Amino acid sequence: MESKLAVNLRAIGRILPQLACPHCGGHLALEGASLLCEAGHRFDVAKPGYLFLLDHGIHTKYDRQLFEARKRISDAGFFAPLTEKLAELCATYLDGRTEGLLVDAGTGEGSHLAEISRQLGGGYPVVGLDIAKEGIRQAARDYPGHAWITADLAACPLQDDSTALLLNILSPASYQEFDRILKSDGLLIKVFPEKDYLQEIRTAFALKESGGHAVVYERLLEEYTVIEEATLHYQKALSAERFRDLLLMTPLGWHLEAAQVDQFLQTDLPQVTVGYRVVVARRKA
Ligand SMILES: C[S@@+](CC[C@H](N)C(=O)[O-])C[C@H]1O[C@@H](n2cnc3c(N)ncnc32)[C@H](O)[C@@H]1O
Secondary structure, three states: OOOHHHHHHHHHHHOHHHEOOOOOOOOEEEEOOEEEEOOOOEEEEEOOOEEEOOOOOOOOOOOHHHHHHHHHHHHOOOOHHHHHHHHHHHHHHHOOOOOOEEEEEOOOOOHHHHHHHHHOOOOOOEEEEEOOHHHHHHHHHHOOOOEEEEOOHHHOOEOOOOEEEEEEEOOOOOHHHHHHHEEEEEEEEEEEEOOOOOHHHHHHOOOOOOOOOHHHHHHHHHHEEEEEEEEEEEEEOOOHHHHHHHHHHOHHHOOOOHHHHHHHHOOOOOOEEEEEEEEEEEEOO
16 A cells, blocks of 8 residues: 555645745755755655645644644534535635645644545645644644645745635634735635634633634734625534543643543533634735
8 A cells, every 4th residue: 555655745746836945935846755946955755744844943832632632523523514614615616726726724633624625526736734743744644645734824835826725724814925825816715713612611611701803803804805704603512531632622721720621521511612703705906
């Protein structure tokens, strides 16, 4: 059987013309399991087949344990209505397009992008970017066949006008950079949480009410024109193990004491509210 590295190298090979060297912006070519730019900058494709194209060190809370928990939550169907909605929107807006990438900026451990690609039939070239190396390593391991890249979404290692559709799911945005990589008729699909997202966790641990994400939305409207938007709301029941995972992966759980969490998990667990705003937008002329 072909190795994950070989499968992932082929996926990277398919998007080579759209890749840009993180140091000089030049085009990259594959040489064995390395990429080499015109100016001689070299990047090895790491096992199990991802690119590390970050040109600065970072400190992040998004570590191995968090992404493993996020994947278990994803496998439990927690995000399924969201990924289904996103796949439907991608199918609509990619219809008839023969050029340009589908990019997920802030892809985490890649489960949304892999599922969206699967629901699209797998034929579209997709790129998952995240600043956290551990998420990208897991994505390359768990979902081979796509281009997985450790990179800063504020300095995407992609050429200008390379992207037809840009996903930005529960992650920070960099509109200046998004404008650079998006084609002139390219679209952004941004997802952010609604005010009541995971409200049961706030109630159970007496945490501050969410201010909502009005600021995120207003910022988006400054830069982009909304074409379509939808609100998704659903309730999800989780086992105690998956609830522990949820508390591990959400910033709401990061400051809780272990004893507090253990005690809570022995109670009659509430269903959690999941609420997202999904916005399809075009950059302003
Ligand atoms: C809440 S997680 C969402 C991950 C994924 N989109 C999901 O919905 O499962 C936010 C993600 O944004 C990533 N992130 C934060 N700043 C970033 C940056 N400057 N460039 C790329 N990724 C970034 C984090 O590493 C993390 O994986």
